[in-house]
Amino acid sequence: MSTSAFWYASRATGIVTLLLLTAVLVLGILVNRQGRLPGLPRFAVTDIHRNLSLLAVTFIAIHVLTAVLDTYVHIPLLSAVIPFASGYERLWLGLGAISLDLMLAMIVTSLVRGRLNRVLWRAIHLLAYASWPIAFAHSIGSSKDLQQGWLLYMAIGCALIVAAAVIWRLAHAARQVPRAARVAAVFAQHTASAARSSRRTVTR
Amino acid sequence: MAQTRMTPPVTGETLRVNPIACTGHGVCAELLPELITLDEWGYPVIDPRPVPVALERDTRRAVAACPALALKLMRS
Amino acid sequence: MTAALNESAPGGAARQAAGLPRLLPPAPEDLRAHLARYGPVPYRGRPGALIDDLEVSGLTGRGGAAFPVYRKLAVVARARGGRKVVVANGSESEPASRKDELLLRVAPNLVLDGLQLAAEATGATEAHLYLHHGPTQEILRALAERSARGLDRLEITITQAPPRFLAGQETALVNRLGGGPALPTFQPPRVSERGLGGAPTLVQNVETLAHLALIARYGPRWFRAAGTDAEPGSMLMTVYQPDGKCRVVEAEIGAPLRSLLSSGADTRAWLIGGYHGTWLPLPQAASLTLDNASVRQHGAALGAGVLAALPADRCGLTEAARVTGYLAAESAGQCGPCLNGLPRIAAGLAELAGPGHRRQTRADVERWAGLVTGRGACNHPDGTVRFVRSALTVFAPEISLHARGQCSAINHGAANRKPFLPLPDGIPTSEDDWT
Numbered sequence: 001m002s003t004s005a006f007w008y009a010s011r012a013t014g015i016v017t018l019l020l021l022t023a024v025l026v027l028g029i030l031v032n033r034q035g036r037l038p039g040l041p042r043f044a045v046t047d048i049h050r051n052l053s054l055l056a057v058t059f060i061a062i063h064v065l066t067a068v069l070d071t072y073v074h075i076p077l078l079s080a081v082i083p084f085a086s087g088y089e090r091l092w093l094g095l096g097a098i099s100l101d102l103m104l105a106m107i108v109t110s111l112v113r114g115r116l117n118r119v120l121w122r123a124i125h126l127l128a129y130a131s132w133p134i135a136f137a138h139s140i141g142s143s144k145d146l147q148q149g150w151l152l153y154m155a156i157g158c159a160l161i162v163a164a165a166v167i168w169r170l171a172h173a174a175r176q177v178p179r180a181a182r183v184a185a186v187f188a189q190h191t192a193s194a195a196r197s198s199r200r201t202v203t204r
Numbered sequence: 205m206a207q208t209r210m211t212p213p214v215t216g217e218t219l220r221v222n223p224i225a226c227t228g229h230g231v232c233a234e235l236l237p238e239l240i241t242l243d244e245w246g247y248p249v250i251d252p253r254p255v256p257v258a259l260e261r262d263t264r265r266a267v268a269a270c271p272a273l274a275l276k277l278m279r280s
Numbered sequence: 281m282t283a284a285l286n287e288s289a290p291g292g293a294a295r296q297a298a299g300l301p302r303l304l305p306p307a308p309e310d311l312r313a314h315l316a317r318y319g320p321v322p323y324r325g326r327p328g329a330l331i332d333d334l335e336v337s338g339l340t341g342r343g344g345a346a347f348p349v350y351r352k353l354a355v356v357a358r359a360r361g362g363r364k365v366v367v368a369n370g371s372e373s374e375p376a377s378r379k380d381e382l383l384l385r386v387a388p389n390l391v392l393d394g395l396q397l398a399a400e401a402t403g404a405t406e407a408h409l410y411l412h413h414g415p416t417q418e419i420l421r422a423l424a425e426r427s428a429r430g431l432d433r434l435e436i437t438i439t440q441a442p443p444r445f446l447a448g449q450e451t452a453l454v455n456r457l458g459g460g461p462a463l464p465t466f467q468p469p470r471v472s473e474r475g476l477g478g479a480p481t482l483v484q485n486v487e488t489l490a491h492l493a494l495i496a497r498y499g500p501r502w503f504r505a506a507g508t509d510a511e512p513g514s515m516l517m518t519v520y521q522p523d524g525k526c527r528v529v530e531a532e533i534g535a536p537l538r539s540l541l542s543s544g545a546d547t548r549a550w551l552i553g554g555y556h557g558t559w560l561p562l563p564q565a566a567s568l569t570l571d572n573a574s575v576r577q578h579g580a581a582l583g584a585g586v587l588a589a590l591p592a593d594r595c596g597l598t599e600a601a602r603v604t605g606y607l608a609a610e611s612a613g614q615c616g617p618c619l620n621g622l623p624r625i626a627a628g629l630a631e632l633a634g635p636g637h638r639r640q641t642r643a644d645v646e647r648w649a650g651l652v653t654g655r656g657a658c659n660h661p662d663g664t665v666r667f668v669r670s671a672l673t674v675f676a677p678e679i680s681l682h683a684r685g686q687c688s689a690i691n692h693g694a695a696n697r698k699p700f701l702p703l704p705d706g707i708p709t710s711e712d713d714w715t
Binding site for chain 1: 321608609611612613614620622623624626627631638673707708709710711715
Binding site: 030032034041042043046047114115118121122 | 222224225227228229231239247267268269271272273274
């Protein structure tokens with residue numbers, strides 16, 4: 001295969017991966033917020049989130065392999081997981097490796113999450129909030145593709161979508177009633193709705 | 205003619221929820237309506253009997269799908 | 281009892297020894313008086329030795345759950361691994377209970393003996409004392425005296441329990457001892473398998489440990505000389521008579537409840553077992569005896585030994601509604617069903633106790649009661665529902681009367697009335713209230 005075909009394939013799969021990871025993150029937040037995709041059952045949100053994450057890993061694998069196989073620049077295979085081990089674009093590829101490492105931790109723990117301590121699984125899964133921005137930086141910095149034109153707008157669009165989802169998530173966290181105040185909140189909510197309902201007294 | 209009533213075979217496991225971990229996502233009730241229904245506040249009410257063999261695969265799927273990792277299959 | 285007694289004493293002396301009181305000396309005793317009365321702490325010299333005696337004795341926990349004591353010790357004793365923990369639970373989180381407080385004041389050395397003996401029997405490496413009011417003068421003095429004599433094998437760490445109803449629950453206790461809030465966690469595993477810091481942890485009520493200290497000295501046959509065959513021994517009761525006075529009494533299990541609680545015209549209902557207990561109507565309940573087998577016929581259990589005879593001039597529905605409001609506020613708020621159900625049940629009961637209620641309320645309360653039972657991480661919702669359901673049964677006529685703006689209790693509605701059943705002030709509002 002001609003080397004430029006590998007190079008194009010790597011760039012293309014990189015773009016698709018960014019889109020997939022954006023969707024995965026947003027869906028992950030949607031799961032946490034018990035949100036729904038219109039017309040779909042609840043388990044669809046969790047399933048699609050999971051399936052897209054596995055699809056993203058597949059695309060990353062192709063993205064890395066085609067970059068390594070391309071002979072125009074030398075990128076050692078290990079630099080995909082060992083940060084800053086590549087001579088070519090050391091910084092930007094290094095960020096990609098860091099992001100991938102975080103993703104691998106999330107994927108592996110999620111594959112065995114039934115056997116893992118619940119709190120530990122969640123703590124590692126929260127690395128998503130670090131992994132995405134690092135992947136985004138890698139995308140923008142490692143090739144000129146996303147630095148101009150339609151792909152730049154696409155990248156900005158992804159960043160805005162992620163920012164909106166994260167703000168939504170943080171807003172909910174801020175509004176959450178602390179545990180020690182929950183009972184009082186239920187009392188208040190119940191009293192209010194009882195007052196609103198019709199009052200028919202038992203008088204016999 | 206007398207008919208013997210056969211009870212469906214059961215596994216040696218019961219499905220339980222950790223009520224502290226559970227936040228009422230409700231995914232489990234969609235995947236395993238035979239054993240799980242949701243109460244008026246969205247929390248799962250689980251059939252306490254041992255899981256029937258016929259439902260074992262669906263039960264494991266529901267356990268895996270819980271976003272809060274709140275479901276557990278335990279030896280009865 | 282004036283002299284130490286041993287198992288081989290002739291029947292007459294053993295029978296006399298079986299007499300009460302066993303736990304409560306006539307006056308608070310210091311270490312010297314304690315040792316003069318009971319003899320030295322009977323360490324056996326090896327782990328596991330006491331457990332068979334406890335099994336034969338039939339001693340069950342006096343903290344409310346009545347679990348066979350030997351079983352808990354056996355689980356901890358046979359666990360492998362270096363670290364094991366024993367805890368004396370003196371948190372007495374039941375607001376109406378005063379027995380543990382009294383026991384720790386007048387006979388702290390019995391409790392401390394029991395703690396050290398349980399530690400030896402289980403091979404424990406760590407001992408804790410969990411207290412409602414923090415270390416009292418009596419406890420500190422007892423510990424100092426024991427330390428001076430070298431009586432104690434393990435040093436005891438004292439932790440104060442927060443004034444929460446759930447603070448004495450086993451897993452909440454372990455969380456508190458570990459430095460966190462006194463909040464229950466989901467079981468399994470049980471704390472006797474994995475408790476404080478992951479180590480097998482024995483949690484026993486202070487009264488249970490006092491009985492254990494006596495069984496270690498006088499043997500299981502002595503212990504069984506009182507009580508019934510199925511439920512041997514004696515227990516401390518906190519008794520509220522219609523005159524409003526609260527007394528702590530040590531009673532033989534199986535004694536007629538009539539001998540402890542008034543059943544005359546000054547009362548119309550009894551509360552058996554505290555705020556997770558059961559209301560019983562008089563005169564039907566008057567024939568019951570102080571043992572779980574007897575009270576179980578009416579769906580009741582002795583719990584941590586709180587007995588109250590509601591004065592005839594008091595409204596049981598109002599008292600029950602108040603207590604239920606307290607129980608709801610004391611929910612840990614961790615489990616959806618309990619968090620959602622208990623406040624609604626309490627509000628419903630308050631409405632039923634008020635001057636007129638919605639038609640739907642009675643059915644709502646029953647529905648919510650069914651929804652919370654068995655669906656929490658601890659048995660707080662279950663205990664609360666038992667209290668509520670029994671109140672709705674026993675005080676059913678009261679509900680109809682209240683709906684008409686009346687009440688069968690004399691002086692009901694008197695403005696300066698102090699409530700009959702004791703409740704602490706204040707409700708928990710922040711995380712600090714749980715530590």
